[in-house]
Amino acid sequence: MKRLLAIGLMGLALVMVSSCAKKKTDTIIITKKPAPAARKPTIHKMGDYTQTRPVAWMGNKYTVESSLAADDSLPLASDGATRYYDNRIRLRIVRADGSEFFSRSFTKSFFRDYVDDASYRDGALLGIVFVRASGNRLLFAASVGNPDKSSDEYVPLVLRIDNFGNVTVSKDTRLDTESDTQQDDEDDGV
Numbered sequence: 028m029k030r031l032l033a034i035g036l037m038g039l040a041l042v043m044v045s046s047c048a049k050k051k052t053d054t055i056i057i058t059k060k061p062a063p064a065a066r067k068p069t070i071h072k073m074g075d076y077t078q079t080r081p082v083a084w085m086g087n088k089y090t091v092e093s094s095l096a097a098d099d100s101l102p103l104a105s106d107g108a109t110r111y112y113d114n115r116i117r118l119r120i121v122r123a124d125g126s127e128f129f130s131r132s133f134t135k136s137f138f139r140d141y142v143d144d145a146s147y148r149d150g151a152l153l154g155i156v157f158v159r160a161s162g163n164r165l166l167f168a169a170s171v172g173n174p175d176k177s178s179d180e181y182v183p184l185v186l187r188i189d190n191f192g193n194v195t196v197s198k199d200t201r202l203d204t205e206s207d208t209q210q211d212d213e214d215d216g217v
Contacts (some may be wrong), residue, residue: 033172071111071149072097072176084160087188088123089158091165104151104174111174113151120165120188129192134169141198142171142182150174153181163190168199 079096097112113135120129120210122197134150135142142150151174158166164187172181 036139045169066150067168068110070099070103071174073111073114073176078156080157082157082160082165084165085163089128090121092119092121093117093155093157093167095154098134104135105149105180106173106175107149111151113174114153114157116152118155118167130192131194133169138169138171138182138184138196141184141196146171146182150181151204155186164188169196173203 064092075094077092079093080091081090082089094117095114096117098115099112101113104113105142116129116133118129118133119127122128123174133152133155135147135150138152139147150172153170153172153174155167155169158168160166166190167186168183170181171184172178183200185197187195187197189195
């Protein structure tokens with residue numbers, strides 16, 4: 028029995044020595060997260076559009092075409108968080124026989140003298156739309172301002188083209204509230 032006890036103790040000692048020598052396995056796994064690839068900042072477009080309107084002017088029929096398109100060759104505009112391509116607008120006035128009376132491309136720089144520094148630096152040319160014919164002039168509304176479509180920050184301008192093709196620009200100082208006033212008057216009677 029002593030022999031059996033000695034063999035058992037030796038076996039137990041051998042197991043203890045071998046178990047103590049065994050390295051503990053670590054259950055915590057540490058890996059490095061791969062760095063995201065550097066994304067090129069997205070530059071947005073405000074949306075291209077074309078407007079064609081027939082116009083009776085000085086006893087003749089004309090077609091006014093206004094085409095707005097983003098132009099990546101121009102300096103970028105920004106609303107503070109997002110960058111946008113600035114726009115180039117092509118304005119054409121075509122006679123009834125198809126001949127061209129007026130054709131010109133406009134960029135924000137054309138209106139530099141009529142907008143404040145912040146609007147010029149960060150803003151974009153937002154649009155030029157035909158308003159009406161008045162005497163020997165065609166009147167257009169133009170605007171330079173914040174490129175975000177949900178923003179109402181812009182500088183309203185009036186662009187006039189006379190019957191000789193001369194272009195003049197001025198700030199629009201009249202508020203377009205006549206229709207709002209009429210609507211308020213109509214609501215009062217109801």
